[in-house]
Amino acid sequence: MRVRVDTDLCTGHALCAAQAPDVYVLDELGYNCTGTAEVPPELEDRARRGALCCPEGAITIED
Amino acid sequence: MTAHEPVREPVVDFDHYRHRSIGESDRAWRALRERCPVAWTEANGGHWVVAGYDEVAAAFRDWETFSSRRTDPEVCSLSVGNLRVPPLYPEELDPPEWYPLRRVLSEVLSPNAVARLAPRIEHWVTFFVDQFIERGSCELAAELTCRVPAAVVLELLGFPPADWERIQRAFHGIAAYDRTKPEFVAAAADIGWVSRRVAEEMAERRRAPRDDAMSFIAAYEYEGVRIAPEDAEAVVLLTIGGGVDTTTSVSSAALLHLARHPDDRRRLLDDPAAIDGAIEEFLRVYPPARTHARTAVRDTELGGCRVTSGDRVLLSEVSANHDEHAFPDADRFVIDRFPNRHVAFGMGIHRCPGSHLARAQFKVMLQQVLERMPDYTVRDDDVVEYPNWSSIGGWARLRAEFTSGPRRLPPSAPQRGAPDPV
Numbered sequence: 001m002r003v004r005v006d007t008d009l010c011t012g013h014a015l016c017a018a019q020a021p022d023v024y025v026l027d028e029l030g031y032n033c034t035g036t037a038e039v040p041p042e043l044e045d046r047a048r049r050g051a052l053c054c055p056e057g058a059i060t061i062e063d
Numbered sequence: 064m065t066a067h068e069p070v071r072e073p074v075v076d077f078d079h080y081r082h083r084s085i086g087e088s089d090r091a092w093r094a095l096r097e098r099c100p101v102a103w104t105e106a107n108g109g110h111w112v113v114a115g116y117d118e119v120a121a122a123f124r125d126w127e128t129f130s131s132r133r134t135d136p137e138v139c140s141l142s143v144g145n146l147r148v149p150p151l152y153p154e155e156l157d158p159p160e161w162y163p164l165r166r167v168l169s170e171v172l173s174p175n176a177v178a179r180l181a182p183r184i185e186h187w188v189t190f191f192v193d194q195f196i197e198r199g200s201c202e203l204a205a206e207l208t209c210r211v212p213a214a215v216v217l218e219l220l221g222f223p224p225a226d227w228e229r230i231q232r233a234f235h236g237i238a239a240y241d242r243t244k245p246e247f248v249a250a251a252a253d254i255g256w257v258s259r260r261v262a263e264e265m266a267e268r269r270r271a272p273r274d275d276a277m278s279f280i281a282a283y284e285y286e287g288v289r290i291a292p293e294d295a296e297a298v299v300l301l302t303i304g305g306g307v308d309t310t311t312s313v314s315s316a317a318l319l320h321l322a323r324h325p326d327d328r329r330r331l332l333d334d335p336a337a338i339d340g341a342i343e344e345f346l347r348v349y350p351p352a353r354t355h356a357r358t359a360v361r362d363t364e365l366g367g368c369r370v371t372s373g374d375r376v377l378l379s380e381v382s383a384n385h386d387e388h389a390f391p392d393a394d395r396f397v398i399d400r401f402p403n404r405h406v407a408f409g410m411g412i413h414r415c416p417g418s419h420l421a422r423a424q425f426k427v428m429l430q431q432v433l434e435r436m437p438d439y440t441v442r443d444d445d446v447v448e449y450p451n452w453s454s455i456g457g458w459a460r461l462r463a464e465f466t467s468g469p470r471r472l473p474p475s476a477p478q479r480g481a482p483d484p485v
Contacts, residue, residue, distance in 0.1 A: 052402040
């Protein structure tokens with residue numbers, strides 16, 4: 001599974017990283033700077049939860 | 064009417080300044096939302112009211128169409144109430160001017176900065192609970208939910224503690240009292256005093272920087288250009304205005320909710336890990352900022368309505384948060400609702416940069432009340448709501464009783480910011 005973060009849509013709510021700190025990387029202002037990342041199987045659930053709670057819909061899950 | 068006259072419909076009889084209680088406000092927004100997601104009202108000089116989740120979110124995100132820049136330099140763009148206050152930057156700016164001022168505020172209030180503030184948040188919550196914990200009674204708004212955000216934000220900025228109470232009372236007063244009450248008149252006059260104090264403190268920081276956020280803001284440079292003094296002051300004023308009475312509102316709402324809903328309180332006492340989900344649900348159901356205004360700067364379509372350049376547009380966070388299309392069983396408080404993509408902090412580029420600090424303070428206040436006074440009750444016959452739920456909602460009085468407990472800080476702890484003796 002991969003996550004793809006649209007940094008143009010991210011406005012720094014930082015809720016993704018609260019759900020999955022080992023998947024989503026925040027910059028020094030709290031904006032998601034993950035870009036595209038492979039997710040190890042044991043973190044998939046957390047990654048999904050992080051994507052689901054993004055108010056801006058900035059995170060896409062690619063299975 | 065000529066062929067070029069804008070068609071503004073559907074027209075509704077709707078004035079959110081008439082909402083005198085949370086119940087009245089919630090019912091009015093629901094009735095409007097069930098009829099149409101977007102409508103025109105002739106109230107307040109005429110403006111669109113946007114009630115649907117999708118429409119509110121779309122307008123918040125589209126800053127190129129829905130501008131937050133002032134059209135009259137004297138009048139705040141963020142409400143439709145003709146409010147004459149000094150500028151609040153970066154919220155009342157669009158890109159590109161918005162960016163450097165947003166950046167400085169985001170640095171001051173970033174998740175990492177808030178993590179570094181955790182001991183100060185813990186300290187101030189402990190300190191203020193200490194002031195009433197032995198008494199077995201308190202007024203939760205005046206003695207806790209107003210106090211903590213003021214102490215945390217004003218200490219972070221670097222305001223002298225002697226100013227904290229007056230600043231906090233000014234921002235609480237303009238929201239908590241009716242426009243006809245002497246408390247409101249005094250508070251409104253005091254906002255001018257706050258603005259002058261900001262100018263004085265910032266001039267001092269430019270001369271002699273200290274280790275505080277006001278110094279950081281005063282000296283901020285972006286792409287080699289130093290922040291203009293008046294812009295820096297507008298950022299500080301927004302930080303105070305955004306920080307002082309807003310976290311107060313949702314914290315009061317949560318404490319009242321838990322007093323009235325023993326099952327939800329039991330759940331949080333039995334399962335402390337449920338608090339993070341509960342915080343989001345409190346924010347959804349009881350958003351402190353009920354509405355924000357924008358100005359259309361080009362013709363567009365929103366929710367099937369034809370919005371014309373120049374039209375004022377009122378976006379309702381509270382209505383979006385209660386929209387059944389976005390939240391199943393939206394009027395019910397569901398403590399572990401997930402996902403919960405509420406718009407309590409707004410969306411898009413002006414999303415509240417203080418959201419991380421707000422959540423952190425709100426959480427510690429809830430935790431300490433649940434730990435230290437788990438049996439508290441609120442005198443429901445003496446609850447006083449703000450008299451106006453148009454822009455900011457909240458509670459002016461929440462008297463609580465509980466089994467008294469011990470202080471945590473030694474009596475010799477610094478007493479700065481201490482409340483008046485009650």
